[in-house]
Amino acid sequence: QSIQASCQNVLNPVHQCTRPAYIVVRYKSKQQCQNSNQRLEVVLNEHKQLLTDACRSCDIDICRSIDLLMQIVQYLTRQLSSTFLNENQALKIIEIGTQLFYSLLLVYNDKYNEYMQPLSEQLNSLYDTLGEIFVKSDPRQPQIILEYIVFNRANISRLIPYFNPNSLIASExxxxxxxxxxxxxxxxxxxxxxxxxxRKFNVNQWFENPSNSNRRVTFIDALFNHFRSLIENYALAAKRNNPPGYDELPLIEQTNQLYDVSIGHMIQILNYSYPSQIGFLFRYIIESIQIMRKKQKIIQQQQHKTILPLEF
Known part of the structure; x- marks a missing residue:
C-alpha cells in the first residue's frame, strides 16, 4: 500500500522534490489473507447453494408419483399378509413387488436427493420395504440379481443387501x-x-443339508475352479493400477480378500469327515498349488525379479 508524504529534508530545508513523495508499506501476510478470504467466500457460496437446494420444492409430478407408489406398496404388503392367499397367489404378489423394485432402480437418479429431505427419506423407505418384503422373498432373486449386475444396470449397490444364495440351500x-x-x-x-x-454363502449350512450329499463333490469342484481362476488372475491384479479418482480398494487387495474368502470356504469343507471325498479334495489342493508355483516361475522369468510365493 502506498501513502503520499510531504517532501521534507532535515539536512537541507530548502530542498524541493522533483516528484511527489510516497511511503510504500508492504504487508507480509496480505496475500495469505486474500487467499483465505477467497476460500472462505467459496465455502460460504457452496453452503448458500446447499441451503437453497434443500429448501427447493420438488416437481409436483415427482411428489405425486412417490405418494402413489407408497400407496401401491402398502396395498401389496397388506395383500401379502392376508391369510386367504394360497402359495401361488402369494408368489404372484411377490413377483409384482420385485418387478416394481427393479423398475424403480432403473429410473432412480441421485439428483432426487437434492430435493427436500422428506422426499429422499420416502424414496429410501420405498426401497427398503420392497427389498425386505418382496425381493428377499422371491426364490429367483439370486439369479435375477446376477443378471442385473452382468448387464451393468443402474444402482447396483442397492441390490447387494438382498442377495441371498442361502435361499437356494436345498437346490443345485x-x-x-x-x-x-x-x-x-x-x-x-x-x-x-x-x-x-x-461372503454371503453359508457353506456349512449347505453341507449339513442331507439333500446335498450327492452334490458335495460338484461343489468342491466349483470351489477349486474358482480358486484356480484367482491364481491365474493374480499376476494381472498385481500389475494393474487403479484409475485416477478410484475410491475402491486396490485391485490386488481385493483379489487377496477374495482369496481369504475362498480359503475360508475350503476350511469349512475340510471340517467334515467324508472319507470318499477327502482324497478328491486334497488332490485338488495339490494341483492348485502346482499351478500356482508354475505361474510364479513364469512371472519370475518374465520380470527377472523375486515374487513371494502365495501360501494358504
Missing part, C-alpha cells in the same frame, strides 16, 4: 450361482460386489 442352483460369480471375476468393476456376495 446354489452351486450354479457360485460358478457364475466366479466367472464374473474377470470384470474389474464387479470386484467390490463379488467380495460382498461371496
Amino acid at each position: 442352483k446354489f452351486i450354479d450361482i457360485y460358478k457364475k460369480l466366479s466367472k464374473m471375476f474377470t470384470f474389474v468393476e464387479y470386484k467390490p460386489y463379488l467380495l460382498q456376495m461371496f
